[in-house]
Amino acid sequence: MAARNYGQYCGVVRALELVGERWALLIVRDLLVGPRRYSDLKNGLSRIPTNILSDRLKELQGAGVVRRVPLARCGLVYELTPYGRELEDVILAMGRWGFKAMGEPRDGEEITADSLTMALRTAFDADASRRLPATAFTVHLGDITLVVRSARGTLDVVAPGRGPLSTVLPAGDAENVEFAAGPGLRALIAGTIGPEQALRDGVLQVLDGDPLLVERFSALFHLEASVAA
Secondary structure (H helix, E strand, O other), rough: OOOOOOOOOHHHHHHHHHHHOOOOHHHHHHHHHOOOOHHHHHHHOOOOOHHHHHHHHHHHHHHHEEEEEOOOEEEEEEEHHHHHHHHHHEEEEHHHHHHHOOOOOOOOOOOOOHHHHHHHHHHHHHHHHOOOOOOEEEEEEEEEEEEEEEOOOEEEEEEOOOOOOOOOOOOOOOOHHHHHHOOHHHHHHOOOHHHHHHHHHOOOOEHHHHHHHHHHHHHHHOOOOOOOO
16 A cells, blocks of 8 residues: 555564654644544645645545544544544654654644644643643633633543533533644743743733633643754
């Protein structure tokens, strides 16, 4: 199935043959957020040529990573198979590793709802969530809005209009805060600035709710940000 053959009998080699082609893991990343139509995937990966997207989807289907299924009110969508969902830990680990080398955004780099969703899942501290009260954050970053809910060690991230919230916690049982942020949100997650400085410097702007809950956001979402020497 794979375009590449490395000539070695090794699990890492097989993985690269299945998902190592350009764009393949980003398609998997977006499908980890939820089922997507072809147009959703194309819009979320704006630079992927349509022929490459079609080829990658066919390859991933052939590998048993992705399947095409009917979904009510959406028509045919692509979703990960159980085998494909096993890549979640791999994607999250790559996100943690890559975060260390991200630096400031390059010219022309964009953030999508799906990439931000996976970034938050990557940074989520489940142990902190078990210790802290249930909290709902409404996060605005440019044109993106996400509802982020943490309770009892679990996380739910949904872009309004893309699907229902799960039953992580019943409505009304969480403390709520709504804030707007920019790319500087990375500095808060990296711990290079604290919650008070983020608010003072305008990295975050609380629109509704208790500003003290920004400190809770910082406790729930954090990642190591520097490459070890």
